[in-house]
Amino acid sequence: MKYQTQAIAKWYWFAAIALFFVQVFAGLWAGFIYIEPNFLSGLMPFNIVRMIHSNALIVWLLLGFFGATYFLIPEESEREIYSPLLAYLQLVILIVGALGAVVGYVFRIHEGREFLEQPLWVKLGIIVAALIFLFNVSVTVLSGRKTAITNILLLGLWGIAVFFLFALYNPANLVLDKMYWWWVVHLWVEGVWELVMASILAFIMLKMTGVDREVIEKWLYIIVATSLFTGIMGTGHHYLWIGMPAYWQWIGSIFSSLEIIPFFAMVVFCFMMVWKGRRNHPNKAALLWALGCSVLAFFGAGVWGLMHTLHPVNYYTHGTQVTAAHGHLAFYGAYVALNLAIMTYAFPIIFRVNPYNQVLNMASFWVMSSAMAFMTFTLTFAGIVQTHLQRVMGMSYMEVQDQLSVFYWMRFGSGLVVVIGVLMWVYATLGPKKEITIVPDGALAPAE
Numbered sequence: 051m052k053y054q055t056q057a058i059a060k061w062y063w064f065a066a067i068a069l070f071f072v073q074v075f076a077g078l079w080a081g082f083i084y085i086e087p088n089f090l091s092g093l094m095p096f097n098i099v100r101m102i103h104s105n106a107l108i109v110w111l112l113l114g115f116f117g118a119t120y121f122l123i124p125e126e127s128e129r130e131i132y133s134p135l136l137a138y139l140q141l142v143i144l145i146v147g148a149l150g151a152v153v154g155y156v157f158r159i160h161e162g163r164e165f166l167e168q169p170l171w172v173k174l175g176i177i178v179a180a181l182i183f184l185f186n187v188s189v190t191v192l193s194g195r196k197t198a199i200t201n202i203l204l205l206g207l208w209g210i211a212v213f214f215l216f217a218l219y220n221p222a223n224l225v226l227d228k229m230y231w232w233w234v235v236h237l238w239v240e241g242v243w244e245l246v247m248a249s250i251l252a253f254i255m256l257k258m259t260g261v262d263r264e265v266i267e268k269w270l271y272i273i274v275a276t277s278l279f280t281g282i283m284g285t286g287h288h289y290l291w292i293g294m295p296a297y298w299q300w301i302g303s304i305f306s307s308l309e310i311i312p313f314f315a316m317v318v319f320c321f322m323m324v325w326k327g328r329r330n331h332p333n334k335a336a337l338l339w340a341l342g343c344s345v346l347a348f349f350g351a352g353v354w355g356l357m358h359t360l361h362p363v364n365y366y367t368h369g370t371q372v373t374a375a376h377g378h379l380a381f382y383g384a385y386v387a388l389n390l391a392i393m394t395y396a397f398p399i400i401f402r403v404n405p406y407n408q409v410l411n412m413a414s415f416w417v418m419s420s421a422m423a424f425m426t427f428t429l430t431f432a433g434i435v436q437t438h439l440q441r442v443m444g445m446s447y448m449e450v451q452d453q454l455s456v457f458y459w460m461r462f463g464s465g466l467v468v469v470i471g472v473l474m475w476v477y478a479t480l481g482p483k484k485e486i487t488i489v490p491d492g493a494l495a496p497a498e
């Protein structure tokens with residue numbers, strides 16, 4: 051570790067990993083309710099469990115991004131983080147907000163919009179934390195060396211904060227309510243989060259492959275340009291049936307079909323860099339996660355997104371298990387794997403040891419990712435059967451659900467395996483380290 055303040059990342063990541071646990075356990079619980087609908091329903095009804103599952107996901111991914119930012123900015127900017135104190139204050143506010151939200155949910159205190167159910171005081175806390183964060187990292191970046199990686203990362207992070215403001219705006223008109231909701235949800239994951247993804251992947255590739263910065267930067271600009279060009283107008287794929295003007299059906303279909311391009315570019319970028327790379331970096335597990343991230347995001351977001359994004363298709367599949375299949379693999383591939391990649395890369399450096407437990411870490415990649423892929427397949431089949439029976443044949447919703455139970459059993463089974471994969475990864479990353487070698491400071495973060 052070249053800069054002391056890079057260690058701030060560690061605390062963000064510990065908090066992120068704790069919420070990752072909460073997320074997957076809540077997922078299992080929700081998956082079990084699909085099989086056994088009355089399971090503890092008085093204690094924790096499905097909507098509450100689902101809310102904890104999806105909210106814990108979003109919050110831990112964001113905590114992971116913040117950690118990654120604190121880790122990579124000092125190295126890129128060649129500066130210590132401006133104020134470690136503010137960074138810890140920000141973390142404390144976020145943890146209090148997250149705990150407050152979860153406790154509130156258990157007691158049924160929440161707002162209405164999916165993913166944005168946090169009570170108002172938590173939303174305001176998030177905004178205060180975001181302002182502290184943006185101030186702290188922007189000052190650091192502006193006072194130091196400016197690189198394409200930090201510029202794009204900052205653009206992404208500012209975008210996350212700006213679009214979050216629409217979470218505070220709840221117009222009474224249901225069409226406008228939905229429209230602004232998507233300005234948070236869609237413009238996050240298919241807009242500004244993609245910038246964060248591209249810059250973190252670029253940082254990992256820079257460190258691991260030793261390819262020239264200029265080459266990496268060129269790719270970065272292509273990815274950013276194509277993701278914004280397609281993603282902003284692509285928001286139209288959510289305007290299809292909410293009461294927006296009909297021309298959005300075409301704008302949404304056309305632009306969102308092109309959204310696969312930046313995800314494809316990220317796959318080509320990562321594999322090209324590894325292929326061209328001269329450096330034989332010892333952290334093979336981090337490389338596997340980074341490559342896996344690009345590929346799984348391409349399938350989950352790109353291919354599974356394309357599958358139901360054209361309006362004549364979405365007319366039938368809207369809101370079925372096809373959507374859930376896509377939501378799972380897209381979030382997992384793009385953002386879960388991204389976080390696990392940068393953590394796998396950085397933890398040994400923060401702990402000042404050589405890359406350790408590599409075999410177990412790589413095994414956890416295969417276990418977790420295959421199980422998520424299997425879950426995606428089962429949900430996709432469930433969704434196709436559901437679409438046919440319900441939307442084509444006109445059977446009632448609940449009758450159709452009865453027909454799908456075999457898929458829900460398989461989803462639960464794959465969920466169990468995902469949880470095993472998560473436990474393996476946590477043990478590999480934070481558990482005892484057998485082959486510990488203390489390396490001199492900075493030796494594992496080779497100069498460019």
Ligand code: HEM
Binds near residue numbers: 288367
């Ligand atoms: C990493 C990027 C992405 C993530 C994390 C993601 C995640 C999600 C999630 C969670 C939903 C469900 C939202 C809800 O609650 O209604 C959704 C819906 C949708 N996504 Fe994505 N997505 C991504 C990229 C894409 C891309 C690239 C496309 C198109 C090529 C796409 C097409 C769609 C469509 C059409 C829907 C609406 C499904 C419906 O009508 O029910 N997504 N996405």
Ligand code: HEM
Binds near residue numbers: 077465
């Ligand atoms: C890291 C892995 C996971 C990610 C990224 C993830 C992501 C998500 C997302 C984005 C949603 C909302 C989907 C939508 O609106 O279409 C969701 C819902 C759900 N997830 Fe997960 N999840 C993960 C793991 C799990 C696991 C292990 C299970 C266990 C079986 C699970 C079961 C569920 C269930 C039952 C729902 C509710 C679906 C519904 O409302 O019909 N998830 N998850």
Ligand SMILES: [Fe+2]
Binds near residue numbers: 240285287288
């Ligand atoms: Fe979208």
